[in-house]
Amino acid sequence: MNPANYLYVSALLFTIGAIGVVVRRNAIVVFMCVELMLNACNLAFVTFARINGNLDGQVVAFFTMVVAACEVVVGLAIIVTIYRSRRSASVDDASLLKR
Amino acid sequence: MTSNSLVYLIALPLFGAAVLLLSGRRSDRWGHIFGTLMSAGSFAVGVSLFLKMLGNPTGERALTQKLFSWISVGSFQVDAGLLADQLSICFVLLITGVGTLIHVYSIAYMSHDLDRRRFFAYLNFFIAAMLLLVLGDSYLNLYVGWEGVGLASYLLIGFWNQKPTYATAAKKAFVANRVGDMGLSLAIMIAFATLGTVSFQGVKEHASQASTGSLTAIGIMLLVAATGKSAQFPLQAWLGDAMAGPTPVSALIHAATMVTAGVYLITRSNFIFDLAPIAQLAVAIIGAITLLFGAIIGMAKDDIKKALAASTMSQIGYMVLGAGLGPAGYAFAIMHLLTHGFFKAGMFLGAGSVMHGMNDEVNMRRYGGLRKFMPITFATFGLGYLAIIGVPPFAGFYSKDKIIEVAFNAGGFKGIALGTAALLGAMITAFYMTRVVILTFAGSKRWDDKAHPHESPFLMWAPMVLLALGSVASGFFFTRGNSLRNWLAPVVEATPSHEGELLSPAVVSILALVLVAIGVGYAIIKYLLNEVPQVAPADVTEFTKAARKDLLQDNFNEAVFMRPGQSLTRGLQVADTKLIDGAVHGIARFAIGSGNLLRKTQTGFVRSYAMWILAGAIALVATIWVVTL
Numbered sequence: 001m002n003p004a005n006y007l008y009v010s011a012l013l014f015t016i017g018a019i020g021v022v023v024r025r026n027a028i029v030v031f032m033c034v035e036l037m038l039n040a041c042n043l044a045f046v047t048f049a050r051i052n053g054n055l056d057g058q059v060v061a062f063f064t065m066v067v068a069a070c071e072v073v074v075g076l077a078i079i080v081t082i083y084r085s086r087r088s089a090s091v092d093d094a095s096l097l098k099r
Numbered sequence: 100m101t102s103n104s105l106v107y108l109i110a111l112p113l114f115g116a117a118v119l120l121l122s123g124r125r126s127d128r129w130g131h132i133f134g135t136l137m138s139a140g141s142f143a144v145g146v147s148l149f150l151k152m153l154g155n156p157t158g159e160r161a162l163t164q165k166l167f168s169w170i171s172v173g174s175f176q177v178d179a180g181l182l183a184d185q186l187s188i189c190f191v192l193l194i195t196g197v198g199t200l201i202h203v204y205s206i207a208y209m210s211h212d213l214d215r216r217r218f219f220a221y222l223n224f225f226i227a228a229m230l231l232l233v234l235g236d237s238y239l240n241l242y243v244g245w246e247g248v249g250l251a252s253y254l255l256i257g258f259w260n261q262k263p264t265y266a267t268a269a270k271k272a273f274v275a276n277r278v279g280d281m282g283l284s285l286a287i288m289i290a291f292a293t294l295g296t297v298s299f300q301g302v303k304e305h306a307s308q309a310s311t312g313s314l315t316a317i318g319i320m321l322l323v324a325a326t327g328k329s330a331q332f333p334l335q336a337w338l339g340d341a342m343a344g345p346t347p348v349s350a351l352i353h354a355a356t357m358v359t360a361g362v363y364l365i366t367r368s369n370f371i372f373d374l375a376p377i378a379q380l381a382v383a384i385i386g387a388i389t390l391l392f393g394a395i396i397g398m399a400k401d402d403i404k405k406a407l408a409a410s411t412m413s414q415i416g417y418m419v420l421g422a423g424l425g426p427a428g429y430a431f432a433i434m435h436l437l438t439h440g441f442f443k444a445g446m447f448l449g450a451g452s453v454m455h456g457m458n459d460e461v462n463m464r465r466y467g468g469l470r471k472f473m474p475i476t477f478a479t480f481g482l483g484y485l486a487i488i489g490v491p492p493f494a495g496f497y498s499k500d501k502i503i504e505v506a507f508n509a510g511g512f513k514g515i516a517l518g519t520a521a522l523l524g525a526m527i528t529a530f531y532m533t534r535v536v537i538l539t540f541a542g543s544k545r546w547d548d549k550a551h552p553h554e555s556p557f558l559m560w561a562p563m564v565l566l567a568l569g570s571v572a573s574g575f576f577f578t579r580g581n582s583l584r585n586w587l588a589p590v591v592e593a594t595p596s597h598e599g600e601l602l603s604p605a606v607v608s609i610l611a612l613v614l615v616a617i618g619v620g621y622a623i624i625k626y627l628l629n630e631v632p633q634v635a636p637a638d639v640t641e642f643t644k645a646a647r648k649d650l651l652q653d654n655f656n657e658a659v660f661m662r663p664g665q666s667l668t669r670g671l672q673v674a675d676t677k678l679i680d681g682a683v684h685g686i687a688r689f690a691i692g693s694g695n696l697l698r699k700t701q702t703g704f705v706r707s708y709a710m711w712i713l714a715g716a717i718a719l720v721a722t723i724w725v726v727t728l
Binding site for chain 1 (some may be wrong): 702704705
């Protein structure tokens with residue numbers, strides 16, 4: 001199977017994730033879209049590793065996964081805290097820095 | 100010869116001023132007596148020094164005292180030193196003698212003033228500064244005294260500064276004096292630049308090595324200084340307003356001593372002017388212009404003090420004219436200065452006595468017939484009057500006629516022009532002084548019933564009597580055997596030149612007396628035989644109107660210097676606010692504006708930031724794609 005197809009899937013996933021981040025208001029969904037973009041990147045890394053025949057891309061993919069796991073922990077904690085204090089998970093409501 | 104007592108001349112009045120100013124109201128009760136004693140002490144020191152000088156042979160009379168090394172920079176050495184030579188000691192005796200008399204007079208004149216102690220402090224300070232002026236042995240030391248008398252003059256003109264016009268008069272005098280002071284400082288700088296020294300002795304020795312051009316420059320700058328301090332044309336406008344000060348101040352500072360400092364400066368600098376004929380001629384011309392200028396103004400003034408001030412200006416014009424005539428005239432300029440010190444101070448004190456008896460009224464048209472009420476004032480004023488118009492054998496006859504004679508004999512057209520001006524001035528002087536005397540003391544009474552004219556107390560008329568004696572006898576005393584001239588000869592190197600003279604002394608005296616008689620006669624017809632209106636008539640010629648306004652000198656200064664100066668400052672102010680402040684504010688406004696623009700991008704919405712990041716990433720990728728294509 002042509003490895004380029006994996007790249008197309010990766011680009012599609014990234015685009016869906018990016019659009020999700022831009023258009024959705026719910027913080028959880030935005031967060032999931034960010035994860036989607038990260039995973040799209042991971043897919044691209046793995047694919048390039050396969051194309052080039054070395055392990056560099058796979059190493060970076062693992063690295064990304066570890067960082068993403070940490071980020072999920074911190075990010076979810078922040079979202080839950082905001083929800084508790086403001087009774088809303090909308091990212092547009094959390095614009096306090098503007099004022 | 101050195102003498103250690105010179106410093107006491109200055110130290111005594113300076114100590115008096117310091118004590119009176121620092122002790123405050125505590126010395127109110129005895130301050131005036133203390134101040135007078137300090138001045139009298141200075142006079143006593145002056146007399147003893149004079150006697151000491153008399154005892155020395157002619158060539159060794161000058162006394163010097165080095166106080167301390169003042170400025171020592173490389174080759175530039177200035178010592179704070181004092182020099183009392185034959186010229187200085189004349190001034191010392193005049194300043195301390197007349198000064199002490201005026202201190203005594205002021206005790207009574209200022210007795211009702213709450214600030215009498217402060218007045219005496221300033222008077223003492225003036226005496227000290229004026230003595231420093233005439234005793235300094237270098238131009239720089241002279242300059243210190245020069246500024247000191249300017250300050251004293253300012254403080255005393257504005258002594259009653261609760262009246263805004265008086266405060267303005269003080270400021271006017273100060274500003275006019277500053278213009279002159281600038282001339283003096285420039286002269287000192289030029290002297291140092293070309294001769295490398297500023298002491299009188301050094302400049303005298305090196306003057307012949309300098310170029311005529313630089314000597315002329317020094318001379319002209321010294322003349323500018325003299326015009327400022329001595330109220331000569333074109334810086335004379337302040338003297339009339341200076342009459343705002345108490346009358347003793349007018350008598351001491353603005354008649355007898357300070358205003359003659361310019362004459363002292365020119366006479367002292369004779370070694371410069373004798374080598375710079377152009378500057379010397381300029382001095383003579385300025386003197387001739389001023390003596391006519393002042394005399395014309397004097398004819399039109401109804402304020403007794405302003406009439407006397409105009410007369411002072413005119414008489415100093417005579418002295419400057421004399422000093423501008425070179426070695427032949429210096430001694431007579433100083434002689435006129437000394438006799439003028441007596442008679443003009445006496446007349447000012449007389450005017451003060453009249454004002455004292457007339458509720459401080461100064462308008463002569465509101466006087467009239469006062470001789471019956473103030474016989475002593477009338478007698479002393481009358482003697483001063485006879486002296487100033489030059490009736491023999493009173494003092495002015497000797498000094499003024501000599502200046503006229505020297506002017507005529509200056510040679511050529513210059514001599515005729517200057518001599519004619521001086522003669523004309525004598526006639527006008529006779530007219531306006533007769534006018535003052537008639538309006539004040541003769542005729543019918545023109546004051547209202549509120550005034551109760553009375554003779555002044557003893558402390559006031561005693562100094563007037565002594566000054567009147569001086570106006571009677573001083574001229575005769577100075578002229579007898581050419582005593583003053585021979586006395587001053589070592590300083591000013593007078594060369595008696597009687598060859599090729601245009602008019603002999605007798606002819607000049609007769610001419611002058613005839614013209615004086617005409618002036619007196621006209622004044623008698625106009626003011627004694629005709630009724631004097633209480634209000635100055637308005638239907639007079641434009642010339643008279645101009646003379647009443649000081650020959651439009653103020654208008655001229657205002658139009659030529661004040662208005663353009665004001666426009667300049669206003670323009671600079673506009674440039675400051677619009678250009679400089681504009682630039683600074685503009686930069687600030689630009690920063691604020693661009694900040695406001697950038698702030699709009701900061702919405703606070705996470706999604707819009709994400710949008711920007713996305714757009715940036717796409718732009719980055721697109722750029723890389725385009726570049727690698």
